[in-house]
Amino acid sequence: MNKLKQISVFILMFTVLFFAACNVEPYEGTIPNPTPTVSTGEFKVDFDGQTYVASFTQAIVNNDYVSITGLKPSGEFFQITIPNARVGTYTLGTNSTNFALIYSTGSGNTPFIAVNDNTGSFANFPNYTDTAQIVISNIDTINKKISGTFKFTGVKFTDTTGATITTKVFTNGSFTNLSYTADVITTPTNNTFTAKLDGVNFVPTNITGIKQSSLISVIGRRGSIENIGLAFPDNTTAGTTYDFTPFDDERGQYIMDGTTSGIFGGTGTMTITSHNASTRRVKGTFSFEAETLLAPFLTRNITEGTFDVTYL
Template sequence: MKKFRLLSAFFVLLSAITFTSCETEPVDPVLNGNNGEGPGSGGSAPASFKVDFSGQTYVATSTLATIGKGLISIGGIKGNDGQMVSIVLDGTTEGTYEGAKALIDYNPGNSDYSYFNIDPNTGEDTGLVTITKIDKVNKTVSGTFNFIGWWSNEELNLPSIAFTNGSFQNIPYVDSIDTGEEFFKATVDGSANSYAGADLAVVVSEGGTVNYISINAIGANHKFVLSFPDTVTPGTYTFATGASSTKRATFTDAEDNDFNVTGGTLTITSNTGGWVKGTFSFPVANEVGETLHTVSAGSFNVEWDF
């Protein structure tokens, strides 16, 4: 089930760093005229972000970070072509993060692919990130990291790269502010679950005449996805399959068996201000109609318009 968690964390990474285009912090304080002062009034030291790989030292020219919603997201950007080292951690405190708690990647710029800290042969995570300080007065974050990266386009079979001596110091961060209480809960086969952080990802697919909201929930031995249009209005709907269906649910069990859900209900109580709220329940059946799993008492209030 680890790959579910990593996939969810990657979706969260994409949404968490959408501020890349509008909220970056130059590494050299002269560039933004703040004389080395961070967002707070205490005058923190200048920001820096660097890591060694392939016989060179990557030094970021601008940085970005957020802390909140169960995650720490940090990025070091170099130039204007999209070259970037990204770090997403499942947590919001100082300490060491490794394994499924850390997702790290390097994008060389102008590419749909990156070097991720996931071994494609074993599915295991590599790397270690240590948050050494979160300065809540000056609102900066500092730490160290290292990882082995594998190119995400496996067809090219490129060699892995070791990223060493990584450090980020005094990176200004902004808080991820919740508009209302965000939650996603469900009882699966009698076991109550609350999904948050890297176990919950909301993705909006854009294209055609209809955009769809997909809510991905990852449990210890399952994953399920709810999907419906972003224009959905309050009401009660039935999950169905087929080309004409607009309210769908899928379920994946511990053995990676996938099921399309037919039946059950989705009740939308509100969809306003970029937040959608509702309840749901559904049976999970095999091809002959035998119920294998039951999802009940589902409820959610999540942000989708990031």
């Protein structure tokens, strides 16, 4: 299993909604473009003898998690996620769910991530020590602004076998007076998405279709993070069937939470039953068996999937 590709797929699905909000292509139909909610304030961090200062930032604060993104026009970005919207100190040792510190030089590139050095795929590498820490110093609920600090040692595999790693140290990270919202994007209300997760109806609370680069992503999200996502080429036509794996451009994925242990890549099929590129409406069916991308390996079965979505 190619671990470089595993982590890249995880990052793509984890951050797709943020990038869609910032880079939606023009749409001429009756559904207006969503207005990106871009924060004011400052996001910066030191590494490699320089200070990274984000050109764009976004912060989401709700009852389930806090998500903060710092982005440059080149696509270079940081992603921070913690499981609680409360002032305090968060580390990997005390927070295994919805905790993430990520640095990527751009979408599609293998990122540096903070992971536990005691368990999991990076536990047996003595040259990696987890230093991850996120401190939320203030959440101003009246003016809806959030501030805090962070640091971490990022790690990634440098070969396809998962035998060699490289690390990067990030220090003096801070986000100051970032404006936040409770969610990321407003979607058309006439979208439909149905599926069964291990035989039980999966009922999404938010259904999103996004055209980004040469792919269309369709995401049915339940709550703040959990979602079933699909990706396929934007030039797809009715009657096309895709046999996908977790690492193809055409793929299905289940995300249980915001950690690497909660990301499931799928092996299965998807059939496009109609696609109108002018109105940006696409319809199809899907099913796949999803397995976690990193140990411990768990499986989920997604069956009887359907979608009928206008994508942005």
